[in-house]
Amino acid sequence: MDVGFSMSNSEPGQEPPFEQAKKVIQKFVQRQVFAENKDEVGLVLFGTDGTKNRLAKDGQYENITVHRHLMMPDFELLEEIESELQPGGQQADWLDALVVCMDLLQQETMGKKFERLNIVLLTDLNVQTSADQLDVIINSLKKAGITLQFFLPFPLDGEDRADGGGDGPGPSAASARPGKGLSSQQTQGLEMVKNIMTSLEEEDGLEEVHTFRDALEKLSIFKRIDRRPMAWPCQLTIGSSLTIRIVGYKAVTEEKVKKSWTIVDAQSHQRDDVKRETVYCLNDDDETEVQKDDTIQGFRYGSDIVPFSKVDEDQMKYKSDGKCFSVLGFTKQELIRRHQFMGSQVVKVFAARDDEHAAVALSALIRALDSLKMAAIVRYAYDRRSNPQVGAAFPCIKEKYECLLYVQLPFMEDLRQFTFPMLENNKKFTPSESQLSAADALIDSMMLVEKDEDGESVDVFKVNHIPNPQFQRLFQCLHHRGVNPDDPLPPVEPWLKRALERPQAVSARCQAPLQDVKTKFPLKVVVKKKEQKTSADVFGSSADEPDAKRVKVDEEMEFNLAEIAAGNITSVGSVNPVRDFCALVRQKTVSFDQACQQLTHRIEQLLGNRSPEYYMKSIACIQAFRDQSVSSGNAELFNSYMQSLKRSVPDRNLQEFWDLLIQDALTLISKDEVDGSTISKQDANQFLAFEQKEEVQAAPVQEDTGDVDDLLDMM
């Protein structure tokens, strides 16, 4: 990077090239750090006040500093760039700097394996260069296979500079220096850049000359997660005697973040300070702890639990005989429904590399299937340890290559045969002609495929070109927090927000049709009848309705009084927690707080069982807790318990239980019932509403059906 004094010059109100170049480098290093590939980066500054490089001798190569040697970039480098990278007071020849970089690459890649060597030059070219060595430099670049990229404050092309319009969006770099032409050094420099780039790459070379501004736009997207495809060699078999050697690659799959969060101590930030302990305990009142070694595994068989040890399970389980890709038969493609694709990946199957016989055999199959519009149904097993799948192999013929596309299909057990009421011939829902034409117009106005000037249809919203916003956001926040540990998290970047919105042109086009839809279709949010009933039930707001629940509990309490007389109740037991609790509250032998605490302890225990009988018991407990709280005028304990219970519903999978609470309308105690409550009646009414959680698949990890990637992590 050129840090010479001319890099700091700029028109008033303009960002100096130095700052822009610095940002480009920051973004570039950021991407490298989060992509965590093994690329190594060095940083050479020229125009520095000092000199620090291997070639400096006898006044040559002065004011050039090797700031960082070739190594993997890290946060330290990011911080250095942030705080230590300052404009210099000198100017240095960028060709000299190029030579220093070449030397650095040559010296520091010795003994290392690499795929590519690249030098990126960020400069304003505003210095006198000696061109006499140019040919030598170009030759040695070619010999060493080093590629070059230039980043300049202005575009390469003079015309673009003049009319201010490059091919990039928005104001292009030309506006960085409006009205000011280039210095003679810069003009000369540009010629040399063109010269070098065309000698290296011929015409395409000029594409590697960028402006700072364009680079910033492109680099602000974090590198997409890139994984090396892992080859899966196998044999495609048809019957017992026809075999074709193939290789599969995972082509499409949901990419996950590479790292998970670790738990650290809030003060020390050390993860070793946090210990996690899992204990096993019996379902008795004392929650007696049991050693892990004293447990065995079992499975539910109806109302029984059948002990079935891991060893036995392994011995008796289904065993597959290793990897395979065996054709079971062929079928019409139309019989395979797109929405019944299973699994999380698509595998592309090619013939084995460098085996032309296999290539011809597979090609025959692909072309036969393609012309018959058929697909192969195959048994697929990734390896001996993984479960077999049944899937479809579709033919795929591209201009450059042919392959099969393999997708998993469902097993009978995977399908849920739900029926839904009919829509089309249902008088209540049948749309009228005018409604249909409104929908028709809406669709026409919102097409995301448009015709360009040549009549080609262009997709204006390609999802597969959008980077996963989850990763972009995560890296943005990680980077921000890494550099500014005490700042709050930044907002989502505007470009990312835009990328997730409907394209502007479409939004504008659909205004009128959307208004039409709005007027033609009456849509009204339904006020829940159930909830109305709830408030009436619970709060007794309508006096003429008998309050069935209250009566029931009162009866129970009288019954309890008799019990109390018979025996002393000192704590809330597990047999009849409601009775015990009510007794404790009446007797006042323990404080109300304590009684409640004992009761909630029992409730938690009951809920740990997750079965309907225990749910009913828990509901009775909660009902009693509520009633007693209302009559003691203490809403806080109950409300805070209910709130924490609600929070724990997703994690403990208590949705079913919560549904029961909804049925019984056991909600928070509102101000209307107890003065001290901080909950409004409306909040109480809404409290029970819950978003349903997606069913969580508890698939044992080792049973995972084979992934082409699994082995990658083990290498």
Next chain:
Amino acid sequence: TKTMRLRRTKRILECVRSVYTSKIISSDKDLVALVFYGTEQSKNPRNSFKHVYVYHDLDSPGSQRVLDIDKLLGEKGAQFAEKTIGSGETSLGEALWCCSNLYSDIKLRLSHKRLMIFTCRDDPHGGDGAKDRQARTKAADLKETGVVIDLMHLTKPGGFDVSLFFCDIVSPPEDESELGLQIEPCRKLEDLQKRVRAKELKKRSQSRLTFSLGEGVNLAVGVYVLARTATKPSAVKLHRDTNEPVRTKTRYFHAHNGGILLPNDMKRAQVYGKKQIVMEKDEVDEIKKFDDPGLVLMGFKPMDRLKLHHHIRPALFIYPEEEQISGSSCVFTALLLKCSEKNVFALCRYIPRRNTPPRFVALVPQREELDQSQTQATPPGFNVIFLPFADDIRTLDAHVGPTASDEQVDKMKEIVHKLRFKYKSDSFENPVLQQHYRNLEALALNMLEPEPIEDLTMPKVQMMDARLGPLAQEFKDLVYPPDYNPEGKPAAKRKTAESGGGAAEKKPKAEISEEELKNHVANSTLGKLTVPVLKDACKQFGIRTTGTKKQELIDALTMQLSK
């Protein structure tokens, strides 16, 4: 005759057994009772009904019940049944009354109540009008409380005449106008005997969401899962001595002072570029929030823009929710009809729940289809197809090779033609699950060995060979040279090349010295080591690693050694 009666009893008991074993696997929370009527002995909760024998009370079934049925089967079983139950006067009315008591004795809310009558007698009371009347009244009472009564009759000489008596007892076929659905008229006894070992799931929406078309035009939809990989039910931990279930409790405590750590005492961290970055748990959640849950319409695209290979997850299904926003069904139906007519799909942004990042989905219209028996084969609604982001698509280095000639392709077409079949999505059972269920059954019912499974995922090689005849050889002659062996492992070549390099290649499991590791850390070259070596190194330095991913091991070592 006695043998005939024995055969019939056996048939029915087998049916009951299969109902039990199927229920245990498909829906183990269902409560089932088994009541015999026309018995000599009586056994029921208050013993108020004569000649009614409640063999199993209404409860969730387990292995004991199946074993109980087994006790009644066979020659010995018949004798046992004769002794304990016997046969006597028949009064279906009493039996139905008893059943209605069984239902009402249950304190739980029952979502669905069904009563199946197994019989071979179309005139059970032999013309006793009073008994017939009583049975009709009791049946009507039951139906009133929401019980569906089904008849599972055996064939009998001269045919079983439902119109004689039972037509008044059973529930009428479900009202067409109510659901607009055609239900199969009568389930057959044979259906019951088919053992289905698959978990049955209740139709329940995964979530109810707002579907925004833009500008405040919102409808409500329910999101349903119609296909999801079924997995083995999870194991339960038991106490070794008592077989009592045990629960797990997880807690965090401080390594030095042993104090319990509450959620607020902990934070989350990740390491990037050798730096630890720390966040609050709430922040970690907040990062994932982009918008409120819901579907937001982006626009429409022609169906051919939906690529076959753009698949990352099983699809979902949406259906309008009139109860949330009235009018939803009408807009939904209009969109469904028009999308399907214009052959387009709707592209939407989908956020399933709070603090979940968005995904883009294609809503593909699906109109209702009925099968021959007028049963719904595909429901009306939109299939929700998940679309991949740029990160989900991998760059592959395609293999380019020679292509086949027309002659070769034609030969393969013959092969394809010989092996064609009609694919149906429900025709393959998962052999892993089926084996697991049979193993469980064998253990629970004290069987000597599990019932064998038929592995439908295996190719029927013999049949295929027979159908192909000489075609396979003919094709091979066209594409493979005589000395070519496609089964030869290509790996063999590499092996010989390696063996030349000497046995030194096979590296012994060498522990790596601290110095070497430090060098690797300094040069950021830890990545060159293998996972086992890294794991050993972690152990060596007593580094606790939660992760097993390579990068996590590297981070852990880097943190430790650069201290």
